[in-house]
Amino acid sequence: MKLVLAIVSNDDSSVVSSSLNKENFQVTRLATTGGFLRAGNTTLIIGVEDDRVDACLEVIGNECKKRTEVVPSTASYDIGRYASFPVEVQVGGATVFILDVAQFHKL
Structure with a gap:
C-alpha cells in the first residue's frame, strides 16, 4: 500500500477530489498554504493499493x-518608495x- 500526498491549487481541488471519488479513491482534504505566491492550496491524502498508484x-x-x-508584484526602489x-x-x-505504508488500520 502507498500513501499519496498531492498538493494542488484550491482552484483544482474540488474537481480532483470528485474525479478521484468517481474512480473509487477515498480522499482526505487539508487546507494548506505555501509557495512563492503564498496562495491557498489543498493537500490531498489518499491511501492507494500498489497496483492503483498509476491510475491515481x-x-x-x-x-x-x-x-x-x-x-501584482511590488519592488522597492528607495526607502519608503514602492x-x-x-x-x-x-x-x-x-x-x-x-x-510506502508499513501498516494500515481502519478502526
Whole structure:
C-alpha cells in the first residue's frame, strides 16, 4: 500500500477530489498554504493499493493543469518608495509525494 500526498491549487481541488471519488479513491482534504505566491492550496491524502498508484496519478494529472496568471508584484526602489507591476507566473499542476505504508488500520 502507498500513501499519496498531492498538493494542488484550491482552484483544482474540488474537481480532483470528485474525479478521484468517481474512480473509487477515498480522499482526505487539508487546507494548506505555501509557495512563492503564498496562495491557498489543498493537500490531498489518499491511501492507494500498489497496483492503483498509476491510475491515481493519471486522475490527478488530468485534472491539475498548469496555467499562467498575472499577479501584482511590488519592488522597492528607495526607502519608503514602492512600485507595483504585474508579473506572469505559472500556477496549477500538482506536487505529488508517494510514500510506502508499513501498516494500515481502519478502526
